[in-house]
Amino acid sequence: MPWDEGLVNSLVYDRPDPGEGRVVSYGQAINEALALALDHDPTVFVFGQGVDDPSAMFGTTRGLQQKFGRERVFDSPLSEEGMMGVSAGAAMNGMRPVFMHNRPDFILLAMNQLVTHAAKFHYMDNGQTTVPMVVWAAIGRGWGSGAQHSQAIQGMLLGVPGLKIVMPSTPYDAKGLLLSAILDNNPVCFFEHRWLMRKDGVVPEGFYRVPIGKGIRRREGGDVSIVGASHAIELGLQAAKILADEGIEADVIDLRTIKPMDEALILESLERTGRLVVVDTAWMKGGVCAEVGCLAAEKGFAFLNAPVARVGLPDIPTPAGYTLEQFYYPDAARIAAVARKLVKS
């Protein structure tokens, strides 16, 4: 069993109602999306360190090599920058690579090819080339992941023109957004969260797409907006329940895509509530929290009845030890406390 498997398996999520449809796990939903894409389009290939090993990238790539062959699903050398460039080059020449990483930390070795090459070519050559590639990684958290195995790097990439960044929070979105990302003609960073991999949800069989760039209201409320994506908005929804017991109704906005960002939905929610808590799985400085906060100041200032609040990671590297992790990572209670303070101020 991988070292943090026990932790992830112990997480408790609300069970979906099987009466609403077929229930599968988040990891299984990704596996289905990859299988569908490989089946529908011969130019799609899936590669990365360990995609064909027994743990199969949290199960997301299980069985794919057996079904589609070693030419289309293959392990890669430990050459992050080189492989990112290979992805870009293949994408620029008729293929649709899905380059998978166990952790976003490994993508930092490949920033030159991702930021300076893959994200630039379509613009730099005046539209002659497209770079349809997906860079997939699952953010780690807890059980000693520490400073080098838990980094959520979406904030660093938010300011890079030409990239799209997707961060689904439900199995339904994970499948539909991954299919959209693979079909998109741009480099798309697809950041999962390790703690969502065992979450179950209602997921239709077969092909469907969730549009990139569109957020969704997960819960309606008039007192405070909680805005974020991925595991952070899962915590935001849990916080909304705590608040509801106290008579505070949160409007929960799941961004689903953080670049391009659904600004209209955020502003519409803010107009309704007048209060904003931005949540993210990454550092508060310079990332999703900062960008959404700035949007509120720039375009939603008239709606604000309280200062914008951010709930993400402090400007501190991630500690490895269990006790320090508890101080470091926000949970639903902390999000609820911040929202409560805004409403009562």
Place this chain on the structure above:
Amino acid sequence: MIRYRYKGEGVRGFDRFAAGETPAAMVALYRSMLRIRRIEEEIERRYHQDFMKTPIHLVIGQEATSVGACAAMRRSDLLYSSHRTHGSYLAKGGDLNAMLSEMHCRANGCAGSRGGSMHIIDKAAGMAGTSAIVGGAVPIAVGAALAAQRLRQDHVVMVFIGDATCEEGVASESLNFAALHRVPVVFFCENNFYSVQSPLTTRQPARVLHQWAATYDMPSVEVDGTNVLAVQAAARVAVDRARTGGGPSFIEAPVYRFRAHGGSGDDSKSGYRDVAEREAWEPFCPVKMFEEYLTGKSVLSRAAIDTMESEIAAEIAESFEHALSSADPVEADLYRHVYAD
């Protein structure tokens, strides 16, 4: 102090490779080199006028590598290159008008004024991509070759690199992957001994670059980079190997950069290399040597050279006029192609 000396055979070196070459084909190679030389000289002559607001990296002295390597490729083959793009683009069959418009920041440049001199990208000519980051184009070329292999296409990919590229980690990563998957790519290394102003000796131990490449389980050869016929012959072997499923190859071609790393003129006087070193290489100018060889063999006459010179001069004058009279981009152009549809 002369650090790097020419070690080839000079004009004597052509004979070995001339067998089987038609006079017309050899004259075409010469004309292509002469044309690149004259274009580069005219760019250099006009650079101070500041109409070309773009960082140039002249290829003067390195014409034989561009022309010889590209002569072994089909138009449908793909070429990737570094920041030193002019020679490879023109040799690959690029459009001079499109190149000069790009360098003059005009809307009708081959990259719509988004690229400039370092990104002379034009898929119509198979100039598929360039990188201004040393080594940046190398894994991309390997990815392009992977696509050609997986899509069962019959084109091959070549990437021009320099001696300094071999210091980048991504070069090792790319050679490793190319050899592992036997993709149809040719790594063509122009070893001109200097990275900007840093000599090879301060950057690498006393190793031989093509021997380093050979450790990646691929054929690797050294060829005189001033000898266009030798370059063409080596490139043909590598290109044919790639096209017939034989996988990647590496070619090292020692050659001398007669000008500064960037901009116009030679900067040897600043002290990073001895002026005497450049002077020692001047007799081995790839254009002059081949001219001497072809005229000596009566394949090329003085009159024919004069005709070429006047044709080329007229073409260059027309192309500059075309660029200077072309329209600038408008503000709306800035916002195009941020994302692909």
